[in-house]
Amino acid sequence: MTERTTRRKTSRFRGVAAEERQAQRRAMLIEAGADVFGEHGFHAATVREICKRAKLTERYFYESFANREALFAAVYEQLTQNLRDEMVAALLPAPRDVGAMARAGLTTLFASMRDDPRLMRILFVDVFTVSDEVDRLSRRTTGAFAQLLQTLVDSFYPADRRGGLDTNLIAHGLVGACMNLVMYWAYGGYKEPLESVVHNVAVLFEALGAYVGGAEAPAAPAGPGRRVTRRR
Amino acid sequence: MTERTTRRKTSRFRGVAAEERQAQRRAMLIEAGADVFGEHGFHAATVREICKRAKLTERYFYESFANREALFAAVYEQLTQNLRDEMVAALLPAPRDVGAMARAGLTTLFASMRDDPRLMRILFVDVFTVSDEVDRLSRRTTGAFAQLLQTLVDSFYPADRRGGLDTNLIAHGLVGACMNLVMYWAYGGYKEPLESVVHNVAVLFEALGAYVGGAEAPAAPAGPGRRVTRRR
């Protein structure tokens, strides 16, 4: 016969509402997760360390996330979201030609990766090893980047001028080229200047355009089946 | 006061010498390791499961390897060694022009990756997350592939015709393109025909050549820094 414990509710605590406090804690955990995952990698990261970094106790971890993997997914989505936004912001004002757009997007990409050392490990390495579900998430995300790229390519080169190329495959190849270059660049301590890295990748983009259809690029002889003359 | 226990030695057991038996066990562990690492990934693999798969007990595991990480490194070296050998074997008899060599090497690469599902995960994914030491091993190995590629590129296009490109960066980009395409291809269940994947990557190679030097006939106006123009 009790059940009548008035159940008061504390609507605000230290000036902020319960909902907002919880959201803040979640955000702090994501930030701390990015730090720890980015520094030691997912598999060496412990819930305890993440909580310590976030200045929260384990209880609050499980308030927002079912487990370490769920936090990783949240971190990943947060970081890719940011990156996508930055790249779109860089792309929008760029002149609408292949070289300029490539350089704008790539500059943002490589600069971001260099300026936030956590990104590479989280976005390009660990994400494939966390779990099948996170792996699928990463494929979708990488695929979305490739899709964006493909759309751009397709808009520059109409279907009849693609020389039998599968722009989907090409896009995935280019994304992979960027990923590996980021890793190589980072591993070498970012020795090459940003412009140099960007330029070389941009040339990859431009070369493709030139080879296939040569819209605004150095014209190529567009003969049927006429590829690089095979020695003979 | 004993010490004189004749310390007999069993030179052969079931017909094979001790050294060879141990080498066989090591080989079985490497094979089993490739299976287990390739199927579930390094971090989900346990020493017990690997031993079970190798039909050996844990004791023999530690006879050959200090820990799981050491086994992974051995597996990695074994697999990359094989792959390198296959690719070299495919490259040697190929006509010495960019397109043909690219296609020969790439066909071997993509076919190998498709035919042995363990490779992708071990060579392109897990290797970066095992430990710092294994990570360095992977950089060296990937770097060696890139180096090989770069040497080829450099031999086709002499320095004065590279349009300010850093062939080292380009090579790493191309390696990354291959890696990501393998992953994309595998993830999609190898739907696209092998020839199609190879063709699209080969075009990436050729396009670069065409863009930089036009055709593959460098016919270099043999400037000062003359190179071996591999072409007859």
Place this chain on the structure above:
DNA sequence: TATGTTTGACAATGACGTATGTCAATATTC
């Protein structure tokens, strides 16, 4: 001030994996 709420520090539990150890069965050498 009294009562219930929110928080932080930390303990308890349980699962899991590595690395080493035990012991009996089998093979080999003398």
Place this chain on the structure above:
DNA sequence: GAATATTGACATACGTCATTGTCAAACATA
């Protein structure tokens, strides 16, 4: 055939970590 080596199956100790639980202090409300 006796003594030792080798093997295979299994057990044990040890540590780490995820996850839940306890408790008291700080805070908010009436």
